[in-house]
Amino acid sequence: LAKTTQPISMDSYEGQEVNITCSHNNIATNDYITWYQQFPSQGPRFIIQGYKTKVTNEVASLFIPADRKSSTLSLPRVSLSDTAVYYCLVGDRAASKIIFGSGTRLSIQP
Amino acid sequence: NAGVTQTPKFHILKIGQSMTLQCTQDMNHNYMYWYRQDPGMGLKLIYYSVGAGITDKGEVPNGYNVSRSTTEDFPLRLELAAPSQTSVYFCASSPLGRGDYGYTFGSGTRLTVV
Numbered sequence: 001l002a003k004t005t006q007p008i009s010m011d012s013y014e015g016q017e018v019n020i021t022c023s024h025n026n027i028a029t030n031d032y033i034t035w036y037q038q039f040p041s042q043g044p045r046f047i048i049q050g051y052k053t054k055v056t057n058e059v060a061s062l063f064i065p066a067d068r069k070s071s072t073l074s075l076p077r078v079s080l081s082d083t084a085v086y087y088c089l090v091g092d093r094a095a096s097k098i099i100f101g102s103g104t105r106l107s108i109q110p
Numbered sequence: 111n112a113g114v115t116q117t118p119k120f121h122i123l124k125i126g127q128s129m130t131l132q133c134t135q136d137m138n139h140n141y142m143y144w145y146r147q148d149p150g151m152g153l154k155l156i157y158y159s160v161g162a163g164i165t166d167k168g169e170v171p172n173g174y175n176v177s178r179s180t181t182e183d184f185p186l187r188l189e190l191a192a193p194s195q196t197s198v199y200f201c202a203s204s205p206l207g208r209g210d211y212g213y214t215f216g217s218g219t220r221l222t223v224v
Contacts, residue, residue, distance in 0.1 A: 034212075036213075041198075041217075041218070042215075042218070043114075043200045043202065043215025043216055043217060043218055044200075044215050045215070046212025049212070096160050096166075097143065097168065098155075098213065099155060100152045100154075102151065
């Protein structure tokens, strides 16, 4: 399982775009990049997954450069309710387990 | 559709006591997992199961036991509870271990050992 490095914490304001970058230098050919969101006192929730280039859904966008050694989760026009911990995970989609890192604690201010 | 249900939501356990944390899913997922999360920290994998009758250790299995007699249920047993086991425990499930479908987590059990 590839090791990931992401900032411990980030602060932003309502209405801003927030970009959280994750470094994964040892990503393998079969690995996908997945992001989860965790609100206080709740279990993590799947946000988005990608392999290369760009993926977009109703919640976020995921940008992955050609070398795939990093990825950026983009949250457009954040609100107070986006305050949460965001986890970047890298692994084979057929893997039997996933390992979480420490995540990025995002705090949104009014 | 209830998803992943964990009981109890809260519990206080005395040192040396034992208890079972319950986890049930109604999505017919083959893969199930137990994680613990200490305050301000990420999740650590305790045990996981790829199907009924099959279990395997994760990152931090010591002090815990699991069983998987049915597809739906994956209980976590704590024997001889210690203060170090004070944590929030999350159960999760996924279909066939496929990360592309995402993992569904329960709402957690907050356990305090005193």
